[in-house]
Amino acid sequence: MTAIAKRTEREPDSKARLRLWLKLLKVSRGIEADLRENLRVEFASTLPRFDVMSALSRHGDGLKMSELSGLLKVSNGNVTGIVERLVEEGFVLREAVPGDRRASRVRLTRKGAEEFARQASEHENWVDQLLGALSPDEAAEMTEQLDRILTEGPA
Amino acid sequence: MTAIAKRTEREPDSKARLRLWLKLLKVSRGIEADLRENLRVEFASTLPRFDVMSALSRHGDGLKMSELSGLLKVSNGNVTGIVERLVEEGFVLREAVPGDRRASRVRLTRKGAEEFARQASEHENWVDQLLGALSPDEAAEMTEQLDRILTEGPA
DNA sequence: CCCAATTACTTCAAGCCTGAAACTTTATAC
DNA sequence: GTATAAAGTTTCAGGCTTGAAGTAATTGGG
Numbered sequence: 001m002t003a004i005a006k007r008t009e010r011e012p013d014s015k016a017r018l019r020l021w022l023k024l025l026k027v028s029r030g031i032e033a034d035l036r037e038n039l040r041v042e043f044a045s046t047l048p049r050f051d052v053m054s055a056l057s058r059h060g061d062g063l064k065m066s067e068l069s070g071l072l073k074v075s076n077g078n079v080t081g082i083v084e085r086l087v088e089e090g091f092v093l094r095e096a097v098p099g100d101r102r103a104s105r106v107r108l109t110r111k112g113a114e115e116f117a118r119q120a121s122e123h124e125n126w127v128d129q130l131l132g133a134l135s136p137d138e139a140a141e142m143t144e145q146l147d148r149i150l151t152e153g154p155a
Numbered sequence: 156m157t158a159i160a161k162r163t164e165r166e167p168d169s170k171a172r173l174r175l176w177l178k179l180l181k182v183s184r185g186i187e188a189d190l191r192e193n194l195r196v197e198f199a200s201t202l203p204r205f206d207v208m209s210a211l212s213r214h215g216d217g218l219k220m221s222e223l224s225g226l227l228k229v230s231n232g233n234v235t236g237i238v239e240r241l242v243e244e245g246f247v248l249r250e251a252v253p254g255d256r257r258a259s260r261v262r263l264t265r266k267g268a269e270e271f272a273r274q275a276s277e278h279e280n281w282v283d284q285l286l287g288a289l290s291p292d293e294a295a296e297m298t299e300q301l302d303r304i305l306t307e308g309p310a
Numbered sequence: 311c312c313c314a315a316t317t318a319c320t321t322c323a324a325g326c327c328t329g330a331a332a333c334t335t336t337a338t339a340c
Numbered sequence: 341g342t343a344t345a346a347a348g349t350t351t352c353a354g355g356c357t358t359g360a361a362g363t364a365a366t367t368g369g370g
Contacts, residue, residue, distance in 0.1 A: 014283035016291035016298075021186065021282045023301045028183040029228065030305070031176065036328090048356060066318060073184065078357055080320060085355085102318040102365045127176045128169035133307035134300065136171035143171075145289065145297060146178045150185070152288035191358090203326065221348060233327050235350055240325085257335045257348045 031130050038126050043119050048074075048082050050123065053091065053108060053116040062107035064097065091115055186285050193281050198274050203229075203237050205278065208246065208263065208271040217262035219252065246270055 032047065039045045055071050056063060063071070069079040083106055086092040091112030097103040108116065131139060187202065194200045210226050211218060218226070224234040238261055241247035246267030252258040263271065286294060 013291045014279050016294040017286040017289065018279050018282050020286060020289070020294040020298045020301075023298045023305075024179070024183050025187075027301045027304050028179050032180075033228070040329090046355075064318080065320095073188070074356090075358055076319065077321070077359085081356075097318095100318080100366075102363095104319085124169050124173050128172050131172040131175060131304060133303045134172065134175070136168045138300065139171040139175040142297065142300060143175045143178045145293065146175075146182045148288045149182050149286060150178075195359090201325075219348080220350095229326090230328055231349065232329085232351070236326075252348095255336075255348080259349085 056108045062105040211263045217260040219258050
């Protein structure tokens with residue numbers, strides 16, 4: 001029996017990665033729960049709404065529905081509902097795309113942009129608190145490693 | 156103006172932590188999406204169902220509903236529905252708690268335990284693939300850092 | 311020109327999730 | 341003992357999410 005095989009018997013490499021995944025999940029779910037609670041209490045809003053407004057904020061000239069769902073990596077039908085509610089509340093508006101009557105472009109209203117600015121500022125503070133255990137350098141280092149998972153990722 | 160203040164103007168510490176959070180979210184959502192898809196295609200199941208069965212698998216003598224929701228960090232009402240469906244499919248059973256007619260204890264059936272064993276084995280492989288960019292040592296290191304976020308976490 | 315494939319989007323059923331309210335049972339205080 | 345509080349759950353409304361199916365508009369051969 002080789003050393004490798006022996007090591008595999010005691011503890012395969014997959015166990016360390018599985019532990020990492022479990023921990024990663026616990027941390028991100030915990031932070032998400034905190035942020036969601038804060039958004040709910042402070043702004044009567046939700047994480048998905050914040051995500052949509054954030055994407056629109058970075059694209060002042062608006063985004064098509066499909067671009068939005070592509071950026072956020074969620075289904076088309078999902079975005080439909082979230083935008084619908086944001087429109088009702090006056091944070092977002094839809095405008096026709098000239099030359100393509102199928103598509104519509106979504107954009108923050110002035111009210112929406114102002115509201116998002118307030119939310120984003122608080123959001124950054126919350127995250128800073130929640131990740132306070134890590135120095136900026138440590139945070140940057142972990143960010144790089146996570147990037148490797150993303151790029152070298154699966155096949 | 157102090158050096159610290161100057162640095163803050165250029166890029167406050169919170170930015171590095173915000174970038175880390177964004178990346179963390181992207182990685183964990185991506186992996187979650189992969190695992191969900193795999194569970195759906197290979198086992199016609201879902202991540203929440205897998206989580207419940209996993210918790211029950213580690214507690215062969217069963218868990219009360221409240222213990223289950225406590226472990227999984229989800230609401231009570233949520234667990235009610237998931238367990239309900241698992242019972243319908245015969246993977247899980249509920250039994251009375253002697254001496255407390257309010258509570259009920261949930262436990263994997265034999266069928267449920269066998270099904271979970273198959274799923275857990277595949278699950279570990281999937282995670283191993285998805286996190287393959289990191290060596291076991293790197294994975295262990297990141298796990299420790301994530302633990303610091305959890306323990307030294309917020310106030 | 312025409313029609314088949316593609317694209318952009320919406321609708322839908324089913325499940326997940328939360329916080330709040332309701333309900334039943336158990337424990338506590340007086 | 342009985343009122344009251346607390347504990348364990350379920351129910352519910354509202355919102356998120358997906359994948360599949362449907363609609364309408366556009367594009368690209370032929």
